[in-house]
Amino acid sequence: MTDNIAQFAELHQPGQPLILYNIWDAGSAQVAVRAGAKAVATGSLSVAGAQGFEDGEKLPFEFALTNAKHIVSAVDVPVSIDLETGYGADATAVGENARQMKDAGVAGLNLEDQDLSAGGLRDVSEQAERVKAAADTGLFINARTDLFIQTPLTDHDDALAQKALERCQAYADAGAGSFFIPFAADEKLIGDICEKASLPVNIMRMPDSPSISRLAELGVARISYGPGPWMAAMTAFEAEALKIFRNQA
Template identity: 50%
Template sequence: MSFASLHQPGKPLILFNIWDAGSARAVEGAGAVALATGSASVAGANGYADGQQMPFGELLAVAARIRAASDLPLTVDFEAGYADHPEDVARNALRLHGLGVAGINLEDGIPPESGIRPAVEMAGLIVAIRRATDLFINARTDLFLQNPPAAHAGLMDQALERARLYADAGASGFFAPGLVDPGLIGALCKASPLPVNIMKSPAAPAIAELAALGVARISFGPFPWREAMAALAASYRDQVLNGG
């Protein structure tokens, strides 16, 4: 089964985001059918802040190690493409493609959280990547992440317009992290021309509810890495500081 075919509305692909080869093997061993990195997780695991602060060469090295450790399809969080010009973004995507990566996330947020790229400009990046590769391009809009939940209903028309533009440009999926209202998620899934990806944050609906709403892909973003680091710190406190 191809990576694209795993995206089925109502029967979503579950991606429990990883950050290195070891976490890839752990998630694969637990039964995952595909792997996905998260930018905050990979950056944090390597001592960087999120928002393209980690050099692209180091991201390539992480992706290469994961590919060497697992044969599962891998999609890499490509953030905003690690460049500004479409040709350079496409060249970077082609380097990931050369590692055997199945897909990428490309976001319209300008890192680190410096606003939203104009939709036409984002579409131009997608066009350039599509001309260069056959990667699954998961086009992410940061409209909902960069605005409070009370404003989300008023952003739906803009989000759907971006979904249509990104689809026309050659995107494969539409990612709306930060959107947690069930009614809005359902409306997005119904109207989007692309399969919808929702991030399973603590505030988001349960997996079964997201599936019933028509979501085709559920990812966990930075939360697995944060939980793992919290467990590590708690273990240190218990066994070292508290003499456990």
């Protein structure tokens, strides 16, 4: 288990990013590995949607845990699970849930700093406690900030990048292994954050994102795709289903 976590951590190399084409179940994990994935990672929206739930911890934790077990048993590469905010009202609960994921064979977790009940972001110190509780299990924690998601695109500037770096340092001090900034797409801001961050940086690829090679040049260490792969699969499925059902004669 420890070797699996260490292997996952070593894959986070600035300039030589780990590519995670996000999966949602054991079958999609096997497809990703056959395609050449060195590790697999879920996206919470994808996992929830595949089970008929909305995102935002609407999927019961027990379902998420069972799904994680199935994925771990289906592939021989490190598995990272998007645990959203940790499914816990406090740091103790987050730590317990992280422990259960580790016992299931998971190598890493995503842990985000938005507050699902109150809205907005959690206070930095409160979120750092939650990150520490998860990191203390020994898992590799990809600490996500929703600063760029919750801030209008017109305000994605140097001041916002500085706020992100402050959160990065706090999460690094709490034991996180990498720093995730979804919806950050401006090359200058990404490059500045990668240069100054105390953790390897994770970027989510979107239609307006720089290319993989450019992100590597900027110093990114991890590139993920969020719900994109699941949405593409469902779009293709729906298109074929519509052809079948509308062409009945």
